[in-house]
Amino acid sequence: MLSKFKRNKHQQHLAQLPKLPQTVGDVQTLFSPEDFRTALLAAIGRAERRIYVVALYLEHDDAGRDVLSALYSAQQQRPELEICVLVDWHRAQRGRIGAAAENTNADWYCDMAAKHSQQSIPVYGVPVNTREALGVLHLKGFIVDDTVIYTGASVNDVYLHQHDKYRYDRYQLIRNTPLAETMVGYIKKHILTASAVQRLDRSDRPKSPEIKNETRQFRQTLRSAGYHFDGNASNEQLAVTPLVGLGKQSVLNKTIYHLMACAEEKLTLCTPYFNLPALLVRNIISLLRQGKQVEIIVGDKTANDFYIPEDQPFKIIGALPYLYEINLRRFLSRLQRFVDSGQLIVRLWKDGDNSYHLKGIWVDSEWQLITGNNLNPRAWRLDLENAILIHDPQQEMQEQRARELDTIRRHTLVVNHYLELESIQQYPVKVRKLIRRLRRIRIDRLISRIL
Numbered sequence: 001m002l003s004k005f006k007r008n009k010h011q012q013h014l015a016q017l018p019k020l021p022q023t024v025g026d027v028q029t030l031f032s033p034e035d036f037r038t039a040l041l042a043a044i045g046r047a048e049r050r051i052y053v054v055a056l057y058l059e060h061d062d063a064g065r066d067v068l069s070a071l072y073s074a075q076q077q078r079p080e081l082e083i084c085v086l087v088d089w090h091r092a093q094r095g096r097i098g099a100a101a102e103n104t105n106a107d108w109y110c111d112m113a114a115k116h117s118q119q120s121i122p123v124y125g126v127p128v129n130t131r132e133a134l135g136v137l138h139l140k141g142f143i144v145d146d147t148v149i150y151t152g153a154s155v156n157d158v159y160l161h162q163h164d165k166y167r168y169d170r171y172q173l174i175r176n177t178p179l180a181e182t183m184v185g186y187i188k189k190h191i192l193t194a195s196a197v198q199r200l201d202r203s204d205r206p207k208s209p210e211i212k213n214e215t216r217q218f219r220q221t222l223r224s225a226g227y228h229f230d231g232n233a234s235n236e237q238l239a240v241t242p243l244v245g246l247g248k249q250s251v252l253n254k255t256i257y258h259l260m261a262c263a264e265e266k267l268t269l270c271t272p273y274f275n276l277p278a279l280l281v282r283n284i285i286s287l288l289r290q291g292k293q294v295e296i297i298v299g300d301k302t303a304n305d306f307y308i309p310e311d312q313p314f315k316i317i318g319a320l321p322y323l324y325e326i327n328l329r330r331f332l333s334r335l336q337r338f339v340d341s342g343q344l345i346v347r348l349w350k351d352g353d354n355s356y357h358l359k360g361i362w363v364d365s366e367w368q369l370i371t372g373n374n375l376n377p378r379a380w381r382l383d384l385e386n387a388i389l390i391h392d393p394q395q396e397m398q399e400q401r402a403r404e405l406d407t408i409r410r411h412t413l414v415v416n417h418y419l420e421l422e423s424i425q426q427y428p429v430k431v432r433k434l435i436r437r438l439r440r441i442r443i444d445r446l447i448s449r450i451l
Helices: 004-016 033-046 062-077 105-115 177-191 208-224 251-261 278-289 316-334 336-341 377-381 398-409 429-440 443-450
Strands: 027-030 050-054 082-088 123-126 142-144 147-151 171-175 239-245 266-271 293-299 344-349 360-363 367-371 384-391 412-414
Touching (some): 004 251, 027 033, 027 398, 033 062, 033 142, 033 147, 033 171, 050 062, 050 177, 062 082, 062 105, 082 177, 105 123, 142 177, 147 177, 239 251, 251 278, 251 360, 251 367, 251 384, 266 278, 316 336, 316 429, 336 344
Parallel strands (some): 050 082, 082 123
Antiparallel strands (some): 050 142, 142 147, 147 171, 266 360, 344 412, 360 367, 367 384
16 A cells, blocks of 8 residues: 555645636536537637637638637627637648648638638647657647636537537536636747747748757747646635646646545546556556556547548558557456456447547546546657646535536446457457557557657
8 A cells, every 4th residue: 555655745746736716606517519519609709808729720621610710700790809729730731640731721721811811810830849740739728718618629520529420528618717817828928939839820831840940949948838827725625726738747747647646535537548658557556456446438449539440441540549459458457356346447438430539537526637638658748738637625516527427438338357358369450460560560669659
């Protein structure tokens, strides 16, 4: 068991975090992507002072067009409205994986800017590293006036359930003026002032190699940049702590580590890609050995956004869901005794052809982390990530928390034995051959660190 000294160390880290007071009436949890789409468009339409959209990407599809058109419409009705869109620099200038870079999102931003030449809605590309594979803008949160709409979702048809398929995520609306000011302040101070950050809605934007030195310097400054605010909430009241970070030693990573380790009764963890950093795996094993309960909710391989059905042409990226399942099977085989005892509960999410993108941590009935962090080595080392830690010592959010978890579990099946998961021998021939080839040259380890 953890010594009293170590146990106190984890709890002490959380107790010492600055916290902003929060009223439960100003927190609204949404339970479906349709509700998220409706709430986002409604908030844009009601905005009076500012709208900041921060996402990995704003896609040129029906859902993306609805959102960008709503932004232009809102500013047309209220010309004083401050609007700013931030997306990843590299992602915006390529097609989807496997598609040619024609009519990219950035080209669409330029077309929209030209059509609305009397308005100004800047779309900034944020290069977190010189190459997309080595780090992206993974910040989350749409700030509308004094409300933060927090979700792991980006903006496209599937995330907003615009048509027949959806990608399931978490959605929280938090009305909190200091929280909104803190997140906007970080953007203005640490992102918009950087020479590496360029407008994507302009055709004269530079090429990535032309700003590589600025990008490297920007990445270096991001490592030490954080949210700055005066936390005046006590440890006895409902409160929120915004967290942001880049790199292995970030305050966000440290908080995730301490948060998991301080569980007294139960830890619940959601991740779409089962590829946990070794430190977090050790956390889980330590909790199990102490007699604590751990619940992990992960997407079935067919609910992964990289999954390619067998009746469609196979691409290398389609091996990823199988690599994640291999990780999960190996993890369960090591810990089968805890599954048998009921201490370790692993749930696979699957709902038809829909996909699963949930991230988050719940500890006992006191803490929950809402985040876009995938809890994988890439998030741990490469991407710019953020989160909001909710401290609820009086269990004021118990009803919302329970309903959200019940909704997440609705389309899950419990894995009772690691042999219930397919082995490599049962995978499609092309997948099986590729995985074995990757293993021979040991590139599967590299892939697990960057995807």
